Amino acid sequence: MGMVFRDCRMTTRWRAVLARLVVVAGAVGLMACGSGSRADGGADGGGDVAVAGSSCQDIRVCLVVGQALDVCVARGTTAAQATFNGLLTCLRAQPMPGCTGTDPGCTCPEECYADGLCLDETAACLDMSAATVDGVCDQYCGG
Numbered sequence: 001m002g003m004v005f006r007d008c009r010m011t012t013r014w015r016a017v018l019a020r021l022v023v024v025a026g027a028v029g030l031m032a033c034g035s036g037s038r039a040d041g042g043a044d045g046g047g048d049v050a051v052a053g054s055s056c057q058d059i060r061v062c063l064v065v066g067q068a069l070d071v072c073v074a075r076g077t078t079a080a081q082a083t084f085n086g087l088l089t090c091l092r093a094q095p096m097p098g099c100t101g102t103d104p105g106c107t108c109p110e111e112c113y114a115d116g117l118c119l120d121e122t123a124a125c126l127d128m129s130a131a132t133v134d135g136v137c138d139q140y141c142g143g
Helices: 002-031 056-064 069-074 078-093 104-112 119-128 135-140
Strands: none
Touching: 056 069, 056 078, 056 119, 056 135, 069 078, 078 104, 078 119, 104 119, 104 135
16 A cells, blocks of 8 residues: 555656646746747747748837847848838837837837827738737737
8 A cells, every 4th residue: 555655646746847847848938939839929830039031020029028129120021120110110209208119118008008109000010910919918018
């Protein structure tokens, strides 16, 4: 009987170790902006969010995860850059003092909230990216 209990404890211990590994692997995947299924609405189905040929939505995600503006924009397609620049122009024109157009405290209200000043530009960005969800608003701005 003692052996059955011991085997059960080992199984429980291994399950705990496996659960920790899954959590760590998930965290590493999120930090790396990994490939696979994406919740950010990108149309390419995987890969880094700031790779050459990125969509307008990919540029937005690249910025919100902390990359530099010039790096994110440079990796977009010509059409993505033009669409994103329209959004950026709108974000920089909004009335909050000290806003650069890239800090989430300023961009979230304008891009994501019902009374935002840049909703049309955000919609254009999502449309040209063929995004079915807005990962920036849903994941980083509180929906």
